[in-house]
Amino acid sequence: MMIEIKDLKKTYNGITVVDIPSLQINKGESIGLVGNNGAGKTTLFRIILDLIRKDSGEVLSKGFNVSDTDTWKDYTGSYLDEGFLIEYLTPEEYFYYIGSLYQVSRTDIDVKLETYTDFFNGEILGKKKYIRDLSKGNQCKVGVVACLMQNPEIIMLDEPFANIDPSTQFRLKNMLKQVAFEGQITSIVSSHDLNHVTDVCKRILLMEKGLIIKDIQTDVNTLEELESYFSVMK
Ligand SMILES: Nc1ncnc2c1ncn2[C@@H]1O[C@H](COP(=O)(O)OP(=O)(O)OP(=O)(O)O)[C@@H](O)[C@H]1O
Numbered sequence: 002m003m004i005e006i007k008d009l010k011k012t013y014n015g016i017t018v019v020d021i022p023s024l025q026i027n028k029g030e031s032i033g034l035v036g037n038n039g040a041g042k043t044t045l046f047r048i049i050l051d052l053i054r055k056d057s058g059e060v061l062s063k064g065f066n067v068s069d070t071d072t073w074k075d076y077t078g079s080y081l082d083e084g085f086l087i088e089y090l091t092p093e094e095y096f097y098y099i100g101s102l103y104q105v106s107r108t109d110i111d112v113k114l115e116t117y118t119d120f121f122n123g124e125i126l127g128k129k130k131y132i133r134d135l136s137k138g139n140q141c142k143v144g145v146v147a148c149l150m151q152n153p154e155i156i157m158l159d160e161p162f163a164n165i166d167p168s169t170q171f172r173l174k175n176m177l178k179q180v181a182f183e184g185q186i187t188s189i190v191s192s193h194d195l196n197h198v199t200d201v202c203k204r205i206l207l208m209e210k211g212l213i214i215k216d217i218q219t220d221v222n223t224l225e226e227l228e229s230y231f232s233v234m235k
Contacts, residue, residue: 002064003028003155003187004049009058011044011211019044020211021058026189028154031181033202033219034191035227040208042191046081046159049189062155075103078148081159083140085147088133092125092143095132096150103151110150117146120172138164145173149180155187156180162197170197177201195231199224 004026011019019041026032034042047053049060051067059066062073079085087095093114100110114126124139132143141164148156162170178201180186192198198205199219207215207230215230217223 002026003030003062004189005061005064006049007059007061009048009060010056011041011048011053012056018211019048019055021045021213024206024213024216026187028187029184030187030204031177031202032187032189033198033205034189034208035193035195035198035205036208037231041211042208043081043159044211045208046079046157046189046191049157050077050079050081076151076154077157078151078153078155079157080141080144080148080161081157083137083144085144086132086140089131091129091131092135093127095143096147099147099150105150105152113150114146120146120169120176122169136164138166138169141165142169145176149176153186155189157189159191160193161190162192162194174201195224195227199227 002025006021006024009019009021010017036042044053048055049067061067062077065072067073087098090098096110096114097107100107121142125142132140135143141161145158145161148158161173165173174197177188177190180188181201181203190198190202203219205215205217205219205223205227206213207227217226
C-alpha cells in the first residue's frame with residue numbers, strides 16, 4: 002500500500018471541502034483526480050503532502066503518518082504550483098540543487114536532462130533565464146522534470162496539462178504512460194481534461210464537494226461515463 006487515507010476531513014469556515022472516510026492507493030497505480038472547480042482536489046493534494054492541517058483523520062504513506070514522519074519526503078515527488086520552485090535560480094541551478102538533495106550527481110543530472118531535450122523544446126536550458134522569468138507552462142515543465150529527477154516512488158501533479166502547449170501535453174502524456182507502464186512509480190495527477198486523464202490513468206477518482214463519488218478502473222467506457230457526469234453538472 003502506498004497511500005492510505007482514513008476518516009479524513011477538512012473544513013473551511015464550517016464548510017466541508019474534503020471528506021474521505023477511506024481510500025487506498027496501491028504501489029504502481031496511476032490515479033487521475035477529476036472534479037469541478039472547488040471540488041477539493043488541490044486541498045487533498047496539500048493534505049497528503051502535509052502542507053495544510055486537517056481537521057480529523059490521517060494520511061499514511063507506506064504505513065507512516067505523513068504528519069508525524071519525514072521519510073516519505075525522500076520518495077515523494079510533487080509539483081502543485083510555481084511555489085514548489087525556487088524562482089531566483091536558473092533551471093540548471095535548480096535541477097543541480099534538487100540533485101544535491103537527493104544524492105544525484107551533476108553528471109547524472111546532465112545525463113537525465115539530455116532525455117528531456119524534446120520536452121523542453123529549446124526553451125528551458127542554456128538560456129541563462131531565472132525560473133521566475135519563464136512562462137507558466139515552462140515553469141510547469143521544470144517542476145515536473147524536477148519531480149522525476151528525484152527518482153521518486155510516487156509523483157503528485159496538480160493540473161500539469163493546464164498551461165502547456167499541445168505538443169508538450171502529448172509528450173507529458175507519453176512520459177506519464179511510460180511511468181504507469183513500468184509500474185514502479187505510483188502517480189496521482191489531477192486534470193480537467195477528461196481525455197488526458199482517461200488516456201493516462203488506470204484508475205479515476207471523481208471528487209464532488211469534497212467527496213470521492215466515483216472510483217473507477219479505467220476502461221473503454223470511462224471517458225463517456227465521465228463526460229455524461231460533467232455534462233449533467235453544467
Ligand atoms: N485557504 C482557504 N480558505 C478558505 N477556503 C478555501 C481555502 N483553500 C481552499 N478553500 C476552498 O476549498 C474548496 C476546495 O478547493 P480546492 O482548491 O481544493 O478545489 P479544486 O478541486 O482544486 O479546484 P480547482 O479545480 O478550481 O483547482 C473550495 O471551495 C475553496 O474555495
